[in-house]
Amino acid sequence: xxxxxxxxxxxxxxxxxxxxxxxxxxxxxxxxxxxxxxxxxxxxxxxxxxxxxxxxxxxxxxxxxxxxxxxxxxxxxxxxxxxxxxxxxxxxxxxxxxxxxxxxxxxxxxxxxxxxxxxxxxxxxxxxxxxxxxxxxxxxxxxxxxxxxxxxxxxxxxxxxxxxxxxxxxxxxxxxxxxxxxxxxxxxxxxxxxxxxxxxxxxxxxxxxxxxxxxxxxxxxxxxxxxxxxxxxxxxxxxxxxxxxxxxxxxxxxxxxxxxxx
Amino acid sequence: xxxxxxxxxxxxxxxxxxxxxxxxxxxxxxxxxxxxxxxxxxxxxxxxxxxxxxxxxxxxxxxxxxxxxxxxxxxxxxxxxxxxxxxxxxxxxxxxxxxxxxxxxxxxxxxxxxxxxxxxxxxxxxxxxxxxxxxxxxxxxxxxxxxxxxxxxxxxxxxxxxxxxxxxxxxxxxxxxxxxxxxxxxxxxxxxxxxxxxxxxxxxxxxxxxxxxxxxxxxxxxxxxxxxxxxxxxxxxxxxxxxxxxxxxxxxxxxxxxxxxx
Numbered sequence: 001x002x003x004x005x006x007x008x009x010x011x012x013x014x015x016x017x018x019x020x021x022x023x024x025x026x027x028x029x030x031x032x033x034x035x036x037x038x039x040x041x042x043x044x045x046x047x048x049x050x051x052x053x054x055x056x057x058x059x060x061x062x063x064x065x066x067x068x069x070x071x072x073x074x075x076x077x078x079x080x081x082x083x084x085x086x087x088x089x090x091x092x093x094x095x096x097x098x099x100x101x102x103x104x105x106x107x108x109x110x111x112x113x114x115x116x117x118x119x120x121x122x123x124x125x126x127x128x129x130x131x132x133x134x135x136x137x138x139x140x141x142x143x144x145x146x147x148x149x150x151x152x153x154x155x156x157x158x159x160x161x162x163x164x165x166x167x168x169x170x171x172x173x174x175x176x177x178x179x180x181x182x183x184x185x186x187x188x189x190x191x192x193x194x195x196x197x198x199x200x201x202x203x204x205x206x207x208x209x210x211x212x213x214x215x216x217x218x219x220x221x222x223x224x225x226x227x228x229x230x231x232x233x234x235x236x237x238x239x240x241x242x243x244x245x246x247x248x249x250x251x252x253x254x255x256x257x258x259x260x261x262x
Numbered sequence: 263x264x265x266x267x268x269x270x271x272x273x274x275x276x277x278x279x280x281x282x283x284x285x286x287x288x289x290x291x292x293x294x295x296x297x298x299x300x301x302x303x304x305x306x307x308x309x310x311x312x313x314x315x316x317x318x319x320x321x322x323x324x325x326x327x328x329x330x331x332x333x334x335x336x337x338x339x340x341x342x343x344x345x346x347x348x349x350x351x352x353x354x355x356x357x358x359x360x361x362x363x364x365x366x367x368x369x370x371x372x373x374x375x376x377x378x379x380x381x382x383x384x385x386x387x388x389x390x391x392x393x394x395x396x397x398x399x400x401x402x403x404x405x406x407x408x409x410x411x412x413x414x415x416x417x418x419x420x421x422x423x424x425x426x427x428x429x430x431x432x433x434x435x436x437x438x439x440x441x442x443x444x445x446x447x448x449x450x451x452x453x454x455x456x457x458x459x460x461x462x463x464x465x466x467x468x469x470x471x472x473x474x475x476x477x478x479x480x481x482x483x484x485x486x487x488x489x490x491x492x493x494x495x496x497x498x499x500x501x502x503x504x505x506x507x508x509x510x511x512x513x514x515x516x517x518x519x520x521x522x523x524x
Contacts, residue, residue, distance in 0.1 A: 208485075208494070219481075222496075223470075231505070232470070234484075234494040243493070245518060252510055 001028070001139045008034050012066045019076065021135045027083040028076040028136070029053050030145070031062040033261075039147035041258035042072040042140060044133060044172070046154025046162040048179070050095045052082025061153060061247055068251060070261030072145060076132060078161065079125040102211045102239060126161050133165045137172075149258040153250060155179040155205065156212070156239065160191075167194035174257035176250045178205030179239060181217025182224060192224055201229040203253045205246060208236045263290070263401045270296050274328045281338065283397045289345040290338040290398070291315050292407070293324040295523075301409035303520035304334040304402060306395060306434075308416025308424040310441070312357045314344025323415060323509055330513060332523030334407060338398060340423065341387040364473045364501060388423050395427045399434075411520040415512060417441040417467065418474070418501065422453075429456035436519035438512045440467030441501060443479025444486060454486055463491040465515045467508060470498045 004016040015030040033040075043065055045058045053075035062073035077084045085091045114122060140146040152175040154162035159180035166175045175198075182192055202225050206218040222232045231253075235243050266278040266289075277292040295302075305327055307320045315337035324335035339346045347353045376384060402408045414437040416424035421442035428437045437460075444454055464487050468480040484494045493515075497505050 228498070229505075230498060231507075232494065232496040236490070236492060243491075245493075245514075248514055249511065252507075252514070256507060 001030075001136075001143060010067075012063050019132070019136055019139060021132050024132070026076050026132050026136075027053070028074060029062075031066050031073040033066050033070050036070075036072070039144060040070060040072050040261045041149040041151065041254070042074060042146040043151040043153055043254055043258075044136065045073055045075040046133075046152065046158030046165075047075060047078065047081065048155055049157035049160075050081070050091070050098050053077045054082070057155075057242075061250065064247055064251055065254065069255055071254070071258070074136065074140070076129075076136060078129045078157065098212075104211065106209050106211050106214070106238070126164065129161045130165045130168060133161075134169045137169060141171075149173060151175060151254045151258055152177075153254075155242070163191065163198070164194045166200065167197050172200060174201045174254060176203045176205070176253060178203075178233075179207060179210065179213060179218075179242070180221060181213040182220040183217050195221060195224040196226045198225050198227045200227060201253075201257050202227045202231075203250065204230060204232050205242060206232060206234040207239055207242060208234050210239045212239045263292075263398075263405060272329075274325050281394070281398055281401060283394050286394070288338050288394050288398075289315070290336060291324075293328050293335040295328050295332050298332075298334070301406060302332060302334050302523045303411040303413065303516070304336060304408040305413040305415055305516055305520075306398065307335055307337040308395075308414065308420030308427075309337060309340065309343065310417055311419035311422075312343070312353070312360050315339045316344070319417075319504075323512065326509055326513055327516065331517055333516070333520070336398065336402070338391075338394060340391045340419065360474075366473065368471050368473050368476070368500070388426065391423050392427045392430060395423075396431045399431060403433075411435060413437060413516045413520055414439075415516075417504070425453065425460070426456045428462065429459050434462060436463045436516060438465045438467070438515060440465075440495075441469060441472065441475060441480075441504070442483060443475040444482040445479055457483060457486040458488045460487050460489045462489055463515075463519050464489045464493075465512065466492060466494050467504060468494060468496040469501055469504060470496050472501045474501045 002018045004018055006013060006015045011034050013032045013034050017028045017030055019026040019028055045062060047053055047055050047058050058075050062075065065071040065073050080086065080091065137150065150172050152162055152166050152172045154177065156179040159177040163177055166172045204222050204225065210218065222230065233246060233249060264280045266280055268275060268277045273296050275294045275296050279290045279292055281288040281290055307324060309315055309317050309320050320337050324337065327333040327335050342348065342353065399412065412434050414424050414428050414434045416439065418441040421439040424437065425439055428434045466484050466487065472480065484492065495508060495511060
């Protein structure tokens with residue numbers, strides 16, 4: 001992982017980094033307590049669809065984990081997101097389509113938004129990013145950033161990708177997932193199998209009136225999760241209206257499973 | 263409220279009290295920080311069926327609220343519970359019947375356990391205790407114990423009674439409810455109406471494999487709750503297997519809504 005730049009604000013050092021994965025240069029951010037040298041619990045943050053590694057919800061949680069717990073946090077841009085967008089028109093169209101779907105209100109889910117070609121491309125990107133996230137863990141281990149106490153947080157696309165990642169890479173010890181469901185029509189067979197294979201503690205967030213994830217689909221995914229410890233949190237509101245107090249819950253959850261920094 | 267006795271252990275003063283409500287002497291406990299004089303946020307704790315005001319889950323939460331937050335906590339025995347049991351054989355039979363129902367596993371709910379006479383008696387006790395809890399609030403106000411920042415916590419029967427109490431006594435500002443559902447056959451019409459009339463923030467706990475509350479019945483009750491802020495928490499396990507970390511969640515919830523003690 002190469003450090004491109006570094007800035008510190010109110011006790012949080014933010015490093016812009018580049019992770020080399022094969023021929024690909026994946027841009028990322030590492031957040032650390034100012035002056036940190038020792039290893040510490042580290043949470044990988046997976047951003048949602050059409051946003052990026054420094055979206056407000058990612059940045060906010062990263063800073064809390066650093067300030068309140070002394071943890072490290074890391075986020076990468078997913079393929080065709082953030083600094084990895086190669087087709088700006090397509091990215092803009094995807095943002096507009098998602099907003100239009102949200103404006104329609106709860107109901108049809110997100111699957112009908114994709115045709116077969118798009119769904120194939122989605123699955124390709126998912127599998128690419130799963131392997132990038134594993135390469136990230138390799139790097140954090142070899143560079144001495146982490147001490148093996150690794151967590152993952154990701155909502156929506158951050159679960160679409162992250163659930164498969166957590167299922168396939170057993171180095172992640174606990175994960176906060178959510179805003180996703182079964183039977184979305186997007187590579188569901190292996191997604192459900194991955195959910196059933198999970199064994200680490202999971203905090204699973206649902207929005208009770210999610211426009212993109214039908215309620216039953218979310219409940220079915222929670223039910224499918226194979227972990228002995230799993231907890232569902234749900235509040236009224238739509239896909240992008242998760243209450244801010246769920247950050248407290250995520251922080252408590254990681255603290256319980258990854259332990260204190262010192 | 264007359265103080266019968268007082269003892270202090272590890273910073274927590276526990277007062278055995280008697281609350282006079284009409285001709286009835288209702289035994290209760292008040293927990294306070296050692297040496298407390300000023301008013302402070304106060305949480306009323308409603309115990310579950312077949313247990314009492316000093317059941318381990320009540321005592322544990324009371325001590326946490328006092329030690330971690332500097333709050334006061336109060337619990338009363340419900341009619342025919344704890345020190346108010348007049349028919350020991352009936353109380354023993356009720357405990358055995360409940361355990362037998364739990365041993366049967368998830369499914370039928372709790373309503374089939376009661377015949378019409380028992381259901382009538384249940385409803386009479388519920389309404390009696392709702393008025394006793396309001397009398398308790400009158401007393402805490404007139405005695406200067408509380409400063410109006412009042413919360414309620416109660417699971418199972420503590421929701422069967424407490425949801426109606428919170429709906430009818432608008433002095434309660436936030437409540438943790440759970441392990442209860444709609445369509446239990448026990449005075450449901452007014453229970454659902456009470457749920458729909460709620461306006462204060464609610465944290466609602468469900469057990470995903472509750473033997474006494476069918477899953478859909480719990481989800482239906484969460485859906486019915488009229489409050490703008492409401493959050494569902496659910497974990498695997500049966501009726502008496504709520505994870506201990508839900509105490510952290512309850513504490514955070516009250517802290518957010520009732521504020522700091524000082």
